[in-house]
Amino acid sequence: MEAVTIKEFYKDVFGGCCPVIDDFLDENNSNDIGHFNVFDIKDLYKSCTAKPTMPYNRRTYYKISLIQGKNKVEYADKVIDIDEYAILFATPKIPYKYTPLDNNQSGHFCVFTKEFITKSNSGLIVDDIPIFNSNSDFIYQITEEQAKEFEHTFDKMHSEIGSDYTFKYDLLRNYVIELIHYGQKLKPIVASKNNQNAASRISTLFIELIERQFPIESPTQILQLRTAKDYADMLQVHVNHLNKVLKDMTGKTTTEIISSRIIQEAKVLLRQTSWNISEIAYSLGFEEVAHFSNFFKKQTATSPLNFRDKLFEIYK
Structure with missing residues (x-):
C-alpha cells in the first residue's frame, strides 16, 4: 500500500x-x-x-x-x-x-x-x-x-x-x-462481537498490517512486525485466535503467511537492488545475517547469495 x-x-x-x-x-x-x-x-x-x-x-x-x-x-x-x-x-x-x-x-x-x-x-x-x-x-x-x-x-x-x-x-x-x-479518566464502551463478520475483518486487517510495511525502499527502513504475536498484539486479539482465523480463511498459519511475504520481499530486494546481503537482512528484521540466510534457505532451498548469483548468470 x-x-x-x-x-x-x-x-x-x-x-x-x-x-x-x-x-x-x-x-x-x-x-x-x-x-x-x-x-x-x-x-x-x-x-x-x-x-x-x-x-x-x-x-x-x-x-x-x-x-x-x-x-x-x-x-x-x-x-x-x-x-x-x-x-x-x-x-x-x-x-x-x-x-x-x-x-x-x-x-x-x-x-x-x-x-x-x-x-x-x-x-x-x-x-x-x-x-x-x-x-x-x-x-x-x-x-x-x-x-x-x-x-x-x-x-x-x-x-x-x-x-x-x-x-x-x-x-x-x-x-x-x-x-x-x-x-x-473514562470507562470504555463495551464492544459487541459479530462472529459472522469478525473472521473476515481480522483477516483483512492482518493483510493490511502486513502490506503497509512494504515495499522496503531503503536499507534503513526496518520491518517492525515479524512474528504472529506482533500482529496479534496490534489487532488486540489472542495469537491463537488470530492463527485459527487465518487457518480457516486461508489454509495457512499466521507464521506461514508472514514468512511467505518476507521471502517475497527478500527476492525483490535481491533481484532489484545492489544492497549487500547484510543490508537486506537488517531491513527485513534479522539481527544476524546467518539467521536471514538460514530462514531464506529453509523457505526456498537455496541461499540468498546463490539466489542472486543465479539471477546474475541468467542476465549476464
Missing part, C-alpha cells in the same frame, strides 16, 4: 467534496510544527454531498473525535455501536473502520502527527501515552454533560487555530493533551 499525504487522506475520507480542506491544510502545512488540524463535523456535513467515512487505510497520524449521532466502529473482532455521545482516540497502531449510520451527525475531531506532540517542551512522546497504547480501549461512552466539557476544549481549538497569536500551536498542543487526560 502506498503512503498517502494528509491532504489525500482527507479527500479520501470526505470523498473530495469539501473544498474547505484546502484552506485548512495550506496554512497548517507551512508551519514547522508537525501537523495539526481541527474540524467541526456538522460543518463538514453541510459542505459535503456524501457521508464522511473512515475506511481502512494507511493512517500515520492520530485522531481525537467527539461524536454525536448514530455510528458504527469496527476493529479486530469488535463492533461498537454509538447511539449518542462518544469520544474516540485513534492511533496508527489500531486499524479500524468508522461508519456514520445517519446524516444527523455533529461533534468535532482533530488530527495531529507524532511530531506535533513531541515538540512539546515536556518532551512527551505520544506512543508512551496510555490511551494511545495498542492494547488500550480507544472508544469511550460519555454523558451529555461530559460531551459539553470536551466540546468546550474543541471550541477553544477552533478559536485558536484561526488566530494570529504567535504561539497558538503551543496552546493547541496543550488543548490536545487536555483532551487526552479527560479521555484517560
Whole structure:
C-alpha cells in the first residue's frame, strides 16, 4: 500500500467534496510544527454531498473525535455501536473502520502527527501515552454533560487555530493533551462481537498490517512486525485466535503467511537492488545475517547469495 499525504487522506475520507480542506491544510502545512488540524463535523456535513467515512487505510497520524449521532466502529473482532455521545482516540497502531449510520451527525475531531506532540517542551512522546497504547480501549461512552466539557476544549481549538497569536500551536498542543487526560479518566464502551463478520475483518486487517510495511525502499527502513504475536498484539486479539482465523480463511498459519511475504520481499530486494546481503537482512528484521540466510534457505532451498548469483548468470 502506498503512503498517502494528509491532504489525500482527507479527500479520501470526505470523498473530495469539501473544498474547505484546502484552506485548512495550506496554512497548517507551512508551519514547522508537525501537523495539526481541527474540524467541526456538522460543518463538514453541510459542505459535503456524501457521508464522511473512515475506511481502512494507511493512517500515520492520530485522531481525537467527539461524536454525536448514530455510528458504527469496527476493529479486530469488535463492533461498537454509538447511539449518542462518544469520544474516540485513534492511533496508527489500531486499524479500524468508522461508519456514520445517519446524516444527523455533529461533534468535532482533530488530527495531529507524532511530531506535533513531541515538540512539546515536556518532551512527551505520544506512543508512551496510555490511551494511545495498542492494547488500550480507544472508544469511550460519555454523558451529555461530559460531551459539553470536551466540546468546550474543541471550541477553544477552533478559536485558536484561526488566530494570529504567535504561539497558538503551543496552546493547541496543550488543548490536545487536555483532551487526552479527560479521555484517560473514562470507562470504555463495551464492544459487541459479530462472529459472522469478525473472521473476515481480522483477516483483512492482518493483510493490511502486513502490506503497509512494504515495499522496503531503503536499507534503513526496518520491518517492525515479524512474528504472529506482533500482529496479534496490534489487532488486540489472542495469537491463537488470530492463527485459527487465518487457518480457516486461508489454509495457512499466521507464521506461514508472514514468512511467505518476507521471502517475497527478500527476492525483490535481491533481484532489484545492489544492497549487500547484510543490508537486506537488517531491513527485513534479522539481527544476524546467518539467521536471514538460514530462514531464506529453509523457505526456498537455496541461499540468498546463490539466489542472486543465479539471477546474475541468467542476465549476464
